[in-house]
Amino acid sequence: MKAVGLYRYLPIQDEQSLINVKIEKPVATGKDLLVAVKAIAVNPVDTKVRAPKDQVEELPRVLGWDAAGEVVAIGDQVEHYHIGDQVYYAGDITRPGSYSEYQLVDERIVGHMPVCLDYAKAAAIPLTGITAWEALFDRLRISDKGDDAGKTILIIGGAGGVGSIAIQLASKVAKLNVIATASRRESRDWCIKLGADYVINHRRSLTEELAEQNFKQVDYIVCLNNTDQHWKAIAEIIAPQGGICSIVETTSPVDLNALKSKAATFSWEFMFTRSMYQAPDMIAQQKLLNVIAKLIDNDQLVTTVNEVIRPINANNLRKAHALIEQGSAIGKIVLTDWE
Ligand SMILES: NC(=O)c1ccc[n+]([C@@H]2O[C@H](COP(=O)([O-])OP(=O)(O)OC[C@H]3O[C@@H](n4cnc5c(N)ncnc54)[C@H](OP(=O)(O)O)[C@@H]3O)[C@@H](O)[C@H]2O)c1
Known part of the structure; x- marks a missing residue:
């Protein structure tokens, strides 16, 4: 499958800082959903994890912790989702991120997408x-x-x-x-x-x-x-x-x-705490994402997307990282549609 990853941690002006790669499509087991990622949002955490340092990855490291997409497979312990569901989630900082065509994510930290939003508008919401x-x-x-x-x-x-x-x-x-x-x-x-x-x-x-x-x-x-x-x-x-x-x-x-x-x-507040420590109340994030989706569908909240960039590829992700690094973003920057 297509993904955007890194081997080395480099300044964003360097073309090698984020590159287009092909990696193996993962398989859903246990409580995991396999999601076909349709849109992703970029956050300061992505740029912080990518920040220059002397470390080299053997396999491409995939960043990105904000996505909306469609469930295409489920693990044998999944209780709350079915194939075909439209979902949105931030994911888990200890696992590969959402800059990939397909991603595994634990159902306890996934919400049903607001019905009134498209994938790009929904992807702006979960992490924040x-x-x-x-x-x-x-x-x-x-x-x-x-x-x-x-x-x-x-x-x-x-x-x-x-x-x-x-x-x-x-x-x-x-x-x-x-x-x-x-x-x-x-x-x-x-x-x-x-x-x-x-x-x-x-x-x-x-x-x-x-x-x-x-x-x-x-x-x-x-x-x-x-x-x-x-x-x-x-x-x-x-x-x-x-x-x-x-x-x-x-x-x-x-x-x-x-x-x-x-x-x-x-x-x-650290939004990765519940997944990082497998907290007993991890499912609180599924519940709150579902509440937020309802509030959006009832016109009480609006999406925070301010810029949508197409398609999802390394070049456009480097642009989005550079914008985030300036520290003056208004609302969210989202990327959608795989190249
Ligand atoms: N702990 C967690 O779980 C968690 C989760 C999400 C984010 N974060 C962290 O929280 C921070 C904000 O995230 P974000 O996604 O909201 O970032 P963001 O979208 O990049 O924030 C940009 C905004 O920051 C404002 N800003 C810039 N300098 C500022 C300053 N000195 N004081 C107050 N506001 C300033 C800018 O307003 P003006 O242009 O008007 O100056 C701009 O609108 C990041 O460091 C991120 O890593 C932590």
Whole structure:
């Protein structure tokens, strides 16, 4: 089958950084589905895993953790899916990714695709949708039934892939008062279109920007970009007994003492945790993807795709990686149709 892979970890300008390869089509066993991949989205994790280092693979390494496609075979323990089902999923970072015509994925982390979306629009959702959902509803324990309606949340990095779905979940599902951050007119407009009530600029002091909007503090903060840069402001802005969740690792230890007097809580979100550790509640990701699909089909959420590139090949994936590496993506970049 066709795939895009790498043997060496090289700068994206190098034509060898991602190459077209032919690899063996895998066989579904156990809880695995074999999915014919129709569309894929590119995420910063793809570029982080591909980042230059002195390591050489004997077999082509296939990246990519966001896909939509059709189930073409199932393992003998599969309970929830049938051949022909249209599905979407992020997958498991410890297994080969979705830059291939066919991919194996455990049914417990796969959702039924929204009926109203095509493959390209659906592929934009899973990785960022799982991340945003888990950050808000599992880590910060915000009510997904609207019981926290009216509380305030600051979403740092609002126009990015994760921010684009986090704004919608916070606003449309949790009914929070949403303050997003963006630094450019396009990214600011995008946040407002998705449901942000206020937008402040993350290139300026977040504390001062918030004060200009008449907020002294917020009940929740999700940090979706550069935790190092924003930590001091986060500790200043969080309300007493508030909740903070970050999805981006720091280069130095997080100063949790800064939160002590406020008894604020801090948690990490990592969307691969459940599959990486085969957590007993791994199926929570199947359930949340199905809930998100229903919310999209009921017009409560919209897809976050902003650019669709055709066809899926190494050249176009190198272009998508280069765009993601610039750090100014708005919404999601998706590739569809195999060359
Ligand atoms: N832990 C997890 O499970 C998990 C899951 C998904 C992603 N992540 C990580 O989370 C990060 C964001 O992912 P993503 O997919 O949302 O990325 P993305 O789509 O590439 O994010 C781009 C956005 O980041 C904003 N941005 C750039 N610099 C910023 C800064 N200093 N402060 C705040 N915002 C800034 C930009 O806004 P402007 O153009 O307006 O400046 C742009 O809209 C990445 O590091 C990714 O690896 C972690």
